[in-house]
Amino acid sequence: MATSHQTLDAPLPLAGSAGSAGSADAARTPSSVWPVGIVAALTWGGFGALTWRWPNKVAGFSDWAYTEELGIAVLVAAAALLVVALAGGYAAPLRRVRQTLRHAGPWLVALPLVFAAWEILTAKTALLPTPFFAPPQALIEVYIDDWRRLGDSALNTLKLLGFGVAYGGVAGFLIGVSIGWSRRIGYWVHPVLRVLGPLPSTALLPLTFYFFPSSYSAAVFLIALATAFPVAVLTWSGVASVNKSYYDVARTMGASEAFLVLRVAIPAALPQVFVGLFMGLGASFSVLVTAEMMGVKSGLGWYLTWAQGWASYVNMYAALIVMALLFSGVITLLFAVRDRALSWQKGTVKW
Amino acid sequence: MVVAASESTRGARIDIRAVSHAFGDGDKQLPVLDSVDLKVAPGEFVALLGPSGCGKSTLLRLVAGLDSPSQGQILQDGAPIDRPDPSRIVVFQDPTLYPWRRVRDNVALGLQARGLLRREGHRVDAALRRVGLEAFARAFPHQLSGGMAQRVALARALVNDPRLLVLDEPLGKLDSLTRLAMQSDLVELWQRAGFSALLVTHDVEEALFLAQRVIVFSQRPARITAEIPVDLPYPRHRGDPRLTELRHEALRHLGLDASW
Numbered sequence: 248m249a250t251s252h253q254t255l256d257a258p259l260p261l262a263g264s265a266g267s268a269g270s271a272d273a274a275r276t277p278s279s280v281w282p283v284g285i286v287a288a289l290t291w292g293g294f295g296a297l298t299w300r301w302p303n304k305v306a307g308f309s310d311w312a313y314t315e316e317l318g319i320a321v322l323v324a325a326a327a328l329l330v331v332a333l334a335g336g337y338a339a340p341l342r343r344v345r346q347t348l349r350h351a352g353p354w355l356v357a358l359p360l361v362f363a364a365w366e367i368l369t370a371k372t373a374l375l376p377t378p379f380f381a382p383p384q385a386l387i388e389v390y391i392d393d394w395r396r397l398g399d400s401a402l403n404t405l406k407l408l409g410f411g412v413a414y415g416g417v418a419g420f421l422i423g424v425s426i427g428w429s430r431r432i433g434y435w436v437h438p439v440l441r442v443l444g445p446l447p448s449t450a451l452l453p454l455t456f457y458f459f460p461s462s463y464s465a466a467v468f469l470i471a472l473a474t475a476f477p478v479a480v481l482t483w484s485g486v487a488s489v490n491k492s493y494y495d496v497a498r499t500m501g502a503s504e505a506f507l508v509l510r511v512a513i514p515a516a517l518p519q520v521f522v523g524l525f526m527g528l529g530a531s532f533s534v535l536v537t538a539e540m541m542g543v544k545s546g547l548g549w550y551l552t553w554a555q556g557w558a559s560y561v562n563m564y565a566a567l568i569v570m571a572l573l574f575s576g577v578i579t580l581l582f583a584v585r586d587r588a589l590s591w592q593k594g595t596v597k598w
Numbered sequence: 599m600v601v602a603a604s605e606s607t608r609g610a611r612i613d614i615r616a617v618s619h620a621f622g623d624g625d626k627q628l629p630v631l632d633s634v635d636l637k638v639a640p641g642e643f644v645a646l647l648g649p650s651g652c653g654k655s656t657l658l659r660l661v662a663g664l665d666s667p668s669q670g671q672i673l674q675d676g677a678p679i680d681r682p683d684p685s686r687i688v689v690f691q692d693p694t695l696y697p698w699r700r701v702r703d704n705v706a707l708g709l710q711a712r713g714l715l716r717r718e719g720h721r722v723d724a725a726l727r728r729v730g731l732e733a734f735a736r737a738f739p740h741q742l743s744g745g746m747a748q749r750v751a752l753a754r755a756l757v758n759d760p761r762l763l764v765l766d767e768p769l770g771k772l773d774s775l776t777r778l779a780m781q782s783d784l785v786e787l788w789q790r791a792g793f794s795a796l797l798v799t800h801d802v803e804e805a806l807f808l809a810q811r812v813i814v815f816s817q818r819p820a821r822i823t824a825e826i827p828v829d830l831p832y833p834r835h836r837g838d839p840r841l842t843e844l845r846h847e848a849l850r851h852l853g854l855d856a857s858w
Contacts, residue, residue, distance in 0.1 A: 492694045499662050500708035500758060501684040510710070514698045591698045591738045 284332025287355035294359040295321030304373040313384040381561040389565040403545035411470025419475035423482025448473040448534045462542035473534040474527035485519025521585045609641030609794035610761035617670030629819040643795045645805035648815030654798040662688045687760040691767040693747035695739040702735040708758040725757035745776035765797040814851040824851040
């Protein structure tokens with residue numbers, strides 16, 4: 248149980264030590280200026296100014312759209328940040344904004360530097376050539392012009408993922424519990440799991456597209472398969488490793504077999520189940536995108552191949568960013584659910 | 599069951615008849631119990647004393663009905679014990695509280711398992727009060743100290759109104775101060791509730807302080823080597839010269855009296 252906890256916790260702590268040091272002196276002097284914030288505002292200002300005033304290098308086509316807009320918008324944001332950094336201590340709403348931003352301070356300095364370098368290498372000097380590379384404003388153009396198709400793709404991806412992971416998660420959980428609990432079921436299912444489980448779902452892709460009525464149902468099946476394997480194995484090991492005396496305690500108190508499964512085995516195995524779900528999600532993302540690229544006619548994976556067909560690399564970057572945010576959001580959601588379901592594990596619970 | 603559970607016979611009568619037990623099968627049999635005969639009268643407090651690993655805990659598991667003896671018979675009020683039953687509750691060396699349940703839900707376990715929780719939920723609070731932990735009803739087990747956790751385990755046992763309380767070194771892992779306090783608590787709970795009690799321990803003083811009869815076991819395979827009646831009224835005093843005498847006797851049976 249302890250190991251599963253650590254495994255799941257590992258990606259969570261984003262808090263750098265710099266951030267916590269910053270909030271410590273915030274508590275001491277609430278109304279003073281915020282030096283890191285000023286630096287960040289100046290850096291953003293620099294990025295905005297160079298985007299706006301430095302003319303784009305002329306490529307073989309009309310100029311990058313939204314260059315001016317991006318520069319001005321960034322300058323406005325930099326000004327707002329400067330206000331928060333200088334006067335944040337004097338007004339309550341500003342103070343709250345500053346309190347949330349403070350933690351991100353070092354990132355707020357680093358990001359505009361990266362953006363500026365990106366802007367210079369692409370739009371300003373064209374050291375990184377089109378069409379393989381694109382400046383930040385090109386992404387904005389894609390999002391503004393093509394948001395409907397991108398949003399649609401994201402929704403379809405989410406829907407496909409939802410179906411697949413739901414079916415796979417439930418199936419894997421039931422399989423895991425039953426082979427962990429019943430020796431007879433374990434005898435039959437365990438060898439199958441051992442042989443077929445490690446098979447990458449993507450390897451079955453051509454076969455399933457042939458057998459299933461639609462490529463969509465085939466994709467749901469493959470995602471379910473990819474999710475089910477780790478969920479089943481970890482649920483099983485969770486059920487199998489339940490402290491035997493937990494059962495003894497319940498049995499001496501007159502617990503039925505069903506009670507032992509539902510009220511002892513499953514709650515005790517839950518931390519492992521969440522590790523399984525985490526691993527299953529990772530596997531399902533990869534199957535999902537492959538399936539969308541190969542056969543399913545919607546979703547972000549399809550968008551990627553579609554953009555590739557038009558040699559529209561900017562659209563691919565835009566879709567990749569949406570995909571990253573989407574999948575990371577899904578994992579974050581899983582962690583939120585886990586933290587709720589396993590609140591008994593944490594040492595910080597109050598009652 | 600022949601005997602009605604009237605107030606005077608609330609405790610169970612246990613007959614252990616010629617019980618032998620071995621682990622494993624075929625050539626690799628490991629005998630742990632060797633024809634043990636023991637009677638526990640209703641409401642009696644009996645302690646089983648012996649070197650660690652001698653098989654006392656195995657005997658308790660057989661009495662609880664968690665395992666069946668290889669040979670012999672164990673009866674409760676004349677009826678053979680063949681499965682666990684809520685009239686015989688075990689308290690283990692580890693509190694074995696379910697970490698995902700709050701203290702109150704842990705104590706409610708037995709009632710919930712038998713579908714009695716809705717009707718008799720008040721017994722949960724009563725049991726928590728009896729061990730003095732009503733303020734911790736909403737706590738999770740990891741927030742409790744070792745002694746508190748073991749008291750919750752006691753409450754979880756008592757809420758079932760057991761007729762036999764099977765205590766498998768329940769104080770073995772507690773620090774010595776908590777241990778002394780809980781020994782007195784155990785006597786009080788036993789006197790108030792009137793159950794029979796079967797305690798396994800390898801602490802000679804604990805056995806003599808708590809029990810009316812101390813059964814001394816040999817090394818594995820365990821045989822009964824002596825029976826020491828402790829003819830002292832409760833509450834007992836640890837400094838009682840009679841206890842010191844009995845302690846010497848018990849140690850002699852265990853072959854440890856050289857240091858005296």
